Amino acid sequence: MDAANYLYLSALLFTIGAVGVVVRRNAIVVFMCIELMLNAANLSFVTFSRINGDLNGQVIAFFTMVVAACEVVVGLAIIVTIYRSRRSASVDDASLLKR
């Protein structure tokens, strides 16, 4: 089976994630969409490493996971604080700063 399909899949996932970021209100969900995008990228890496027969891509995938984990830590911290002070996790409510 052609490896390119994996690329299409990853592109699809990436797009879904990106669109999700734009359309979903809940900060958590938005964040999950971003994670989806990251994983889509990972998929591409792995695929490419398969295509190119080179392991670095897979190594990067691992790095990405770690980094994503860090992002989760920071991200959740922020989202939770916001949620506690606003009693809402909707990104649309946080719009004091504008213009």
Next chain:
Amino acid sequence: MIWLTLLMALPLAGSVAVALVPKANEKLIKQTAFITTLIVMGTTIAMAVNFQRDNVELQFIEKYSWIPSFGINYALGIDGLALVLILMSTILAPVVVLAGWNESHGGRWSIKSFYILILVLETMMIGVFAATDVFLFYVIFEAMLIPVYFLIGGYGSGERAAAAVKFLIYSLFGGLLMLASIIALYVMSGAQGGHTFDLKALSQLEMSSTTQNLLFLGFFIAFAIKAPLWPLHTWLPDAADSATPGTSVLLLGVLDKVGTFGMIRYCLTLFPEASRTFTPLILVLAVISIVYGAILAIGQRDLKRLIAFTSISHFGFITMGIFAMTSQGYSGAALYMFNHGFSTAALFLVGGWMISRRGSSTIADFGGLQRITPVMAWMFFIAGMSSLALPGLSSFVSEFLVLVGTFTRYPVHAVIATFGIVLAALYILIPVQKALHGPTTPGNENLSDLNLREKIAIAPIIAIIIALGFYPSPLLNVINPAATHVIAQLGFSDPVPTSGEK
């Protein structure tokens, strides 16, 4: 002897000295500033004495590397024109300080900062005429705006903030266009053997006529804004209206000359071809400025604005003389720059005294001053006469030279411009009649006449105006060599008399 650097350093030192004087001691502050300007004037005259008249090359040259990585030098040097203008600036400075002894009061800020600004400005005024490195010139050209901006905004009257901003934005805009041209020159010089800003080197650059035209415009628009040339003049009346008389003198008398000076020193030198290409257009603009400025001056109700518009008309003459490309036109223009400095100074200073005494700048508020304050009235009258170029006063010589010089090559322009002299009679005599003649109107009965300080301040100007009217040779002898040199460089020669064609 590093005359020019010395000249530039002196006012700076003076400003430092002023800064050190305690705020409370206003008298000492003023005296320090005045003494400094006097010293500068003396030094300039000393320098002028050492100037070799017949030498067309730049003199008192100094050159130190400033920013080697861009090939920028701190390079100074003056020819006759620059000398004359520096002379004018440094003579005007003490006059302004003395005449506007109390101008700094009632400003937004301390008297101290007023004189610091003035002195810093004087340094730049000298530098801008002395610079022979384009980059250095540009730096001073732009930096000069700041002190003036604060002088207008901080010590002016009326809509001073708005006027100051208008002035600054206008000038900055022009300056940035010039910057673009300068960058282009710089890059080209890099392509043609080494980055440099040396005026001489840049004038040797090879460039397509299109480029040359574009770059020329970059420079010219900047200068046309400075020198106000119609239709880029609208900042001037506002600025002159809000600025203190002394500031206006420096603004119209000296700073605006940078525009016309730049046209000669940079537009003509760097872009001879383009200058020739644009001459017809520029001459038209100049003629429009002459007539337009005069007519609007006639239409003004406010004394300061009136004077501002007369200057627009005069700058039209100067520009016309420059681009007539004849030695008479050029020398006339150069001389005109000098004379205009003094006649405008006289008008603004005396006008300023009238205004400060009357507490109004509306011409209609004055009346019959000749009976109450004869001396002041006479000073105003003489200043006015010199502004309408009465023969026997300095500005006649320059104006007539410009006209003759233009006529020999562009008769039509000269003829139209000559109508300006009738309008001049109107724009001077109308305020003279309204303010000085007629019955004494209420509110003017007990205006005080000029005091000794003011007399001392105005006397030298009037003296110069009259003396140069009868004996302009000292200046002309300095200017002429430069004139013929420049004209020749541009590949022009004076038209020969047509007689014999019969």
Next chain:
Amino acid sequence: MVFTAPVLNYTLLSPILILLGGALIGVLVEAFVSKGLRAITQLSVTLGTLILSLVQVWKIRNEQSLTAAAGSVVIDGPAVLLQASILIIAIISVFVIADTDHFTALAASLPGSDEERHAVQSGNQVTEVYPLTLFAISGMMLFPISSDLITLFVALEMLSLPLYLMAGLSRRRRLASQEAALKYFLLGAFSSAFFLFGMAYLYGYSASVTFAGIRESVVGGSGNDVLLLIGMAFVSIGLLFKVGAVPFHAWSPDVYQGAPTPITGFMAAATKVAAFGAMLRIYYTVFANAQWSWTPLLSAIAIITMLFGSLVAIAQRDVKRMLAYSSIAHAGFLLAGVIALNKAGLDASIFYLFAYGVATVGAFAIVTLVRDAGGEVTDLNRWKGLGKRSPWIATTFAGFLLAFAGIPLTSGFIGKFSIFSAAYESGAKSVVIAGVLSSAIAAFFYIRVIVLMFFTDSVQDGTSVEIPSALTRITIIFSTVVTFALGIYPAPLLSFITNLATFIR
């Protein structure tokens, strides 16, 4: 198979390692030192680390190496210059950050809760901002010197994550501050996803994660251009986001306004250096040969950015937002340096980054001083007549504004001139014209602020100017001196840069 330990050149890496160490110490300090001593200890640790690291950078200034860390970082002239700039900017920023009054006593506490109030009263001020700063700085130090995709990505996150948090630490207007953090985080993560995706395609294009490898295949032209282009595009998005170029700028005004002002200054200055450093390296070394494909796009973005930033700044009423938009405009000018793609462009960009960074920190330091009972006053209308009440502060601020406007005799002018001439030299005339135009527009709003401060009468509304703390004063004086010194006599720095700044590949 045999495991061969990677060879690390510790001298060359020491600047970063020192910072990381300092950061870890900071964490420990936060945990164990008594609250009385905490602040001062943290400050001294942080400053010590930074200075030590700066010294190290100075030591290695003439070193050049591609193999400092098994080929994943490169040490060369630009690297040293950028790291030095970042450190200097960091140091003067820390002086401002040291004024703990800007930071919430207890970030975890609810805004307006008793917990928070108690924390403030008991002086139980947490100082996690210091280690966070150090982490961020180490990320920034790594970003412009990394020479493979992994390091690049890790560095990006290393500098970003702490900043996300720091943005939320403001003591006053905490809701806004937290909002800033949220926005910065979400958008940052979003953009880094693009960045990563792009990296994937570059990898796919070249079958290599090292810059050198990618460059080879770009030069060789072998491989599928579409992959390269998509890769470049998405990586660029990540970088352009960090430098705040239109249309990836949207976060910056909000974050600049919401974040604690000292952090804003630090962010605005240091992040720009780091991000542009990386950008310069990537475009000058990796993508150089694909110039045909990206120059037009980048020029377009640069032009839009300049004009957008300048135009929108005119309409701002809040000083922090105004500075934010002005920094967007400056990002546009700096892009001109990237586009130039020549030695002059590199030198100019580095000079510009340093000059602009220093001036920015100074400007924001002054913003921290203008306060009323409720904390900082950033509403421009309340800055009216500042020149009358505290002439020195106002004059200094005016000085920075003139520098931003690029008036001669300030560093801003030299920067602008050099970067524009470089761009012009490489034929990007349109960019230069746009730059000149937008400078004219920009001048307008800088001058408006000066008018407000000097030529309009003050409104008595309790707005006052804090006497700057000794440290803040150092920052302000330093920035002022540098700003004008570089304007009047930039020759030494310029030639220093010119001598060092050459990328090695």
Next chain:
Amino acid sequence: MISNSLVYLIALPLAGAAILLLAGRRSDKWGHLLATALSASSFFVGLYQLSLMLGRSNEQRPISQKLFEWISVGSFKIDAGLMLDQLSICFVLLITGVGTLIHVYSISYMSHDPDRRRFFAFLNLFIAAMLLLVLGDSYLNLYVGWEGVGLASYLLIGFWNQKPAYATASKKAFVMNRVGDMGLSFAIMIAFATMGTVSFTGVKAAVEHTSTAALTGIGIMLLVAATGKSAQFPLQAWLGDAMAGPTPVSALIHAATMVTAGVYLITRSNFIFDAAPTAQLLVVIVGAVTLMFGALIGTAKDDIKKALAASTMSQIGYMILGAGLGPVGYAFAIMHLLTHGFFKAGMFLGAGSVMHGMNDEVNMRKYGALRKFMPITFATFGLGYLAILGVPPFAGFYSKDMIIETAFNSGGIKGIILGSVTLLGASITAFYMTRVMILTFTGKSRWDDQAHPHESPWLMWLPMAILAIGSVTSGYLLSHGNALVNWLSPLFENHGEHEELLSPIVVSGLALTMVAIGVAIAFLKYSRNQVSDVAPENVSIFTRIARQDLLQDRFNESVFMRPGQVLTKILVRTDDSVIDGAVRTVGRAAMGSGASLRGVQSGFVRSYAALILVGAVALIAAIWVVTQ
């Protein structure tokens, strides 16, 4: 140093002016004496020069002197140089002579004026400027004097400028003169452009190889200048108002000297006009028109000074006409100029003395029967009257008849027309001068009660007497043995005499008859029936028009002033709305776009994300375009 004494001619009065103006009130006591003394001494210097000149042969007579290099740029070299020749000496003597007399007269006439010192300063200034005008050796030097006298005239007309009307009058005079001056500067420009020189000698030399077109241009422009200064048609309107000045001023500047500068300019430029027939013809026409114009106005004026002013205008018309007749006419023009200088100045002083006695009443209808009260004034005025009428053997008889004769003899239809015009003019002159005499000195007294007419002090009547003698004798002296003609002849190249149309006797006969007719009509009209002391309203349209100076002001206002004012208003408005408006619009546009672009910054993180997404898509699209 004989040559130097040319400078003294100017320097003396100039010094007077300077001293008096600078010394200020301090010199109130002795200022007038000093001024008079200096003017007189200048006169004696003139006499001395004359004596020297008489001692030299014709060719040697003109002397010139370079003081210093004034302007020198490229080929445009102007020396501050003076030149005294047969022509200018006449003027020098006229100016300083009559000038001095009028100084004397003014000592008493202005004795009650607080600003008498300033008055004398201006008088001296005028003398100096006028001397420079006639002594300058190039058109540019002449120009300096030319505008100098304009300035002096402005200052003196507006001497009592606290009266707004007077201030306006002075302004009007200056501005209209400037229009003329413009002509002079054009002439100079053309001269320089075509001949490369503007000195009299240089231009004279260059004439022969200069295109007629250029010469005509110069000539016409010189004529324009002359019309301005000499109040000739169409720039005559200022002279009447100029009577606002103190009467001695009217006598000196606006009768004897300054207004004749135009005649000087034309005669001085004879070499140009001789070579430019068209210009010459125009000169004649202007002269003819003006002499009728002035004469007609004169018939309707009740203000004695304005009547005299009108007559001046008309008499100068004669001179211009004469000068326009070419070589044959120049001398006669000058002769008439000199005699006119005597009798007109005399009459003005007479008018002054009358006003002096009638506490400054100028309306002749309020005079009458003054003969008894002011015998001396009557006598001197009367002699001047006879002179202007041209009754033999009084001065006018010689000078005016010469012009009439030359006019007739100028050949062809032109000669006949000109001759008849001059004759008619003579008759009208006779009419209005008689009218003045009758209204002022004869008939019943019509003055109101507070007037106590009395003879003027000797300081005033002495000058009048001297001038009266002049107006009796000067004509004979100047024409005796063609004295003046021969004196001046070396300056003008003679083209030989025209064929005589009418013999001198016939002309004189005609002239006298015409004069007699004029006088007779006047007698019938005014001496017979009682003159009312208010101007009758039920008069013919012509009278009304004449009273309004033939609508000259109406014309100028409606054609130049009003449109000018409108234009000014419009421009002032457009400067703000259009030019500055454009600038402001640009600024507003920038701010507006900024404000609208702010909208992008909605504050919603999702829209920001969308923005990024859009950007990404745009990039991809661009790439797609690139790769396709």
